[in-house]
Structure formats: structure tokens, C-alpha cells
Amino acid sequence: MSATDPTTPAPPGRVEVLVRRTDPRLAGPVYAQPSDAGADLVAASDVTLGPGERAVVGTGLAIALPEGYAAFVHPRSGLAARYGVTLVNAPGTVDAGYRGEIKVVLINTDRSETITLRRGDRIAQLVVQRVEHAVFREVAELPDSVRGVGGFGSTGGFGSGSTAGVAPTDGSDGSGAEVGAGAGAGAGAAGATGREAAGVRPGA
Ligand SMILES: O=c1ccn([C@H]2C[C@H](O)[C@@H](COP(=O)(O)OP(=O)(O)OP(=O)(O)O)O2)c(=O)[nH]1
Incomplete structure (x- = not known):
């Protein structure tokens, strides 16, 4: 056809x-x-x-x-x-x-x-x-999750003998250095710049 x-x-x-x-x-x-x-x-x-x-x-x-x-x-x-x-x-x-x-x-x-x-x-x-069309609702705190803020290799990189699941000993989230301004825990939810960048209007 x-x-x-x-x-x-x-x-x-x-x-x-x-x-x-x-x-x-x-x-x-x-x-x-x-x-x-x-x-x-x-x-x-x-x-x-x-x-x-x-x-x-x-x-x-x-x-x-x-x-x-x-x-x-x-x-x-x-x-x-x-x-x-x-x-x-x-x-x-x-x-x-x-x-x-x-x-x-x-x-x-x-x-x-x-x-x-x-x-x-x-x-x-x-x-x-x-595709879903979201309603973006601003909150002060996001709900907890197993992953939390870990990302950008926090599960151990690409090697088969990865350290996935091994908690970092330095008290960090395991993700290493901050990657860009948007990677921090507060970005997106708390920072005014993050809100503006995301197009979220105050009170929306
Ligand atoms: O690979 C692509 C990507 C986009 N489009 C067309 C369809 C899409 O609806 C439109 C706009 O794409 P996008 O939103 O990615 O572009 P933009 O750079 O955000 O431009 P705009 O301001 O026009 O939205 O361009 C294509 O034909 N091919």
C-alpha cells in the first residue's frame, strides 16, 4: 500500500x-x-x-x-x-x-x-x-527517588567491572564534578535562572 x-x-x-x-x-x-x-x-x-x-x-x-x-x-x-x-x-x-x-x-x-x-x-x-504534553508544576522540593541526583556516570561508567551500586566514600553523590550549571541539585526547581530558562512563570 x-x-x-x-x-x-x-x-x-x-x-x-x-x-x-x-x-x-x-x-x-x-x-x-x-x-x-x-x-x-x-x-x-x-x-x-x-x-x-x-x-x-x-x-x-x-x-x-x-x-x-x-x-x-x-x-x-x-x-x-x-x-x-x-x-x-x-x-x-x-x-x-x-x-x-x-x-x-x-x-x-x-x-x-x-x-x-x-x-x-x-x-x-x-x-x-x-507524546505527552506536560503541565509543569513548580515545587520547592522534588520527591525522593533511588537515583536521586546521581547522573553522568554515577553508576560506574562503561566498564564491565563497573562499580555500579558501590557508594562513593567521599560523601558525594558519586557523579564527580558538576557538569554545567544545570546539573546541580537545586537547578530547575529552586534557582530563579533555572526557572526562567525552563520557561516556568512565577505562580504557574
Ligand atoms: O530534523 C528536523 C527537525 C525539525 N524539523 C522541522 C519540524 C519542526 O516542527 C520544525 C521546528 O523544529 P525545532 O522545534 O526542532 O526547531 P527550533 O530550532 O526550535 O525552531 P523553531 O523556533 O522553528 O521551533 O522544524 C525538520 O524538518 N527536521
């Missing part, structure tokens, strides 16, 4: 996403396999990326998602593993209200090889998901 066939209703349990081809000769979005999470997005134009270069590439597609959904532009693992090509902003977020052409922000992370992708090449994949 064509992904853009307007006469075929969505089967039960499947969300209907309206698709407009801004470039009618291009394919997509197409699920390569029935159980794939992502539908392939293709390049609307040729693009050549030297080592470290990036480009915003059109896909020839615009969509209308139902309210309560978003679509996420993810890299393709084959392009990433074979050529080092991924997305600068992975995953890119396509809002339900966005009606413009979906674009892909590609980057060539390879240090020496230039890659040329051709119009019609599959450059990314689109994952449609239900």
Missing part, C-alpha cells in the same frame, strides 16, 4: 498521518519492513559532504500529524556505521503543527572521506510517536 494513498483508511490500531509530497517524484515515507519503527526518508537533492561538513537536506515531504503525536527524524545505522554520516540534531523533532517540508540535518563525521548522497537516497528515518 502506498504511504500516501488517500483512499485507503488506516487499519485499526494504526495512526493516520497525512502526507503531501512537495516533490511528487520522490518516494516515501516507506517502511522497508512491516515491523520497522522508522519509515525511510529520502534526499530531495544531491549532497556532497566533506569530512566534518553538514548540510540541511530536503526530503520532498510534508506531513500533518494528529494532535498528541510527534515524528522524530532518526539517523540510519548503515550510513552511520559504514560512512560516519549521522544527524546533527538526532533525533530531529517534527511537531504536530509543522506543515513545512521535513528536512534532515546531515553531518559527515568521517575524518578523511567525502561522501556524495544522491537524490532519492535513503538518508534518515521517521519515527511517529505519541
Whole structure:
């Protein structure tokens, strides 16, 4: 079934996403396999990326998602593993209200090889998901949790003989040095700057 066939209703349990081809000769979005999470997005134009270069590439597609959904532009693992090509902003977020052409922000992370992708090449994949819209409620204290403020490697890093679950002996939270202004326990809940940065209005 064509992904853009307007006469075929969505089967039960499947969300209907309206698709407009801004470039009618291009394919997509197409699920390569029935159980794939992502539908392939293709390049609307040729693009050549030297080592470290990036480009915003059109896909020839615009969509209308139902309210309560978003679509996420993810890299393709084959392009990433074979050529080092991924997305600068992975995953890119396509809002339900966005009606413009979906674009892909590609980057060539390879240090020496230039890659040329051709119009019609599959450059990314689109994952449609239900998303919650939160009500952000400001509080003075957050409820306790097992993790607490530990993060950024607090469970022991990446080695198989990790120290996961071993409490630090220095009385710290185990997360090592503070990482940026937003990593502290008070950020987000107590600091005025954090509130402003989070867009939380006083009294909201
Ligand atoms: O990889 C992406 C990411 C975003 N978009 C489109 C859809 C999305 O709804 C819109 C805005 O994206 P985002 O909110 O990430 O951009 P922003 O930098 O916050 O810009 P804006 O001020 O327009 O929201 O751009 C894409 O086509 N591809």
C-alpha cells in the first residue's frame, strides 16, 4: 500500500498521518519492513559532504500529524556505521503543527572521506510517536527517588567491572564534578535562572 494513498483508511490500531509530497517524484515515507519503527526518508537533492561538513537536506515531504503525536527524524545505522554520516540534531523533532517540508540535518563525521548522497537516497528515518504534553508544576522540593541526583556516570561508567551500586566514600553523590550549571541539585526547581530558562512563570 502506498504511504500516501488517500483512499485507503488506516487499519485499526494504526495512526493516520497525512502526507503531501512537495516533490511528487520522490518516494516515501516507506517502511522497508512491516515491523520497522522508522519509515525511510529520502534526499530531495544531491549532497556532497566533506569530512566534518553538514548540510540541511530536503526530503520532498510534508506531513500533518494528529494532535498528541510527534515524528522524530532518526539517523540510519548503515550510513552511520559504514560512512560516519549521522544527524546533527538526532533525533530531529517534527511537531504536530509543522506543515513545512521535513528536512534532515546531515553531518559527515568521517575524518578523511567525502561522501556524495544522491537524490532519492535513503538518508534518515521517521519515527511517529505519541507524546505527552506536560503541565509543569513548580515545587520547592522534588520527591525522593533511588537515583536521586546521581547522573553522568554515577553508576560506574562503561566498564564491565563497573562499580555500579558501590557508594562513593567521599560523601558525594558519586557523579564527580558538576557538569554545567544545570546539573546541580537545586537547578530547575529552586534557582530563579533555572526557572526562567525552563520557561516556568512565577505562580504557574
Ligand atoms: O530534523 C528536523 C527537525 C525539525 N524539523 C522541522 C519540524 C519542526 O516542527 C520544525 C521546528 O523544529 P525545532 O522545534 O526542532 O526547531 P527550533 O530550532 O526550535 O525552531 P523553531 O523556533 O522553528 O521551533 O522544524 C525538520 O524538518 N527536521
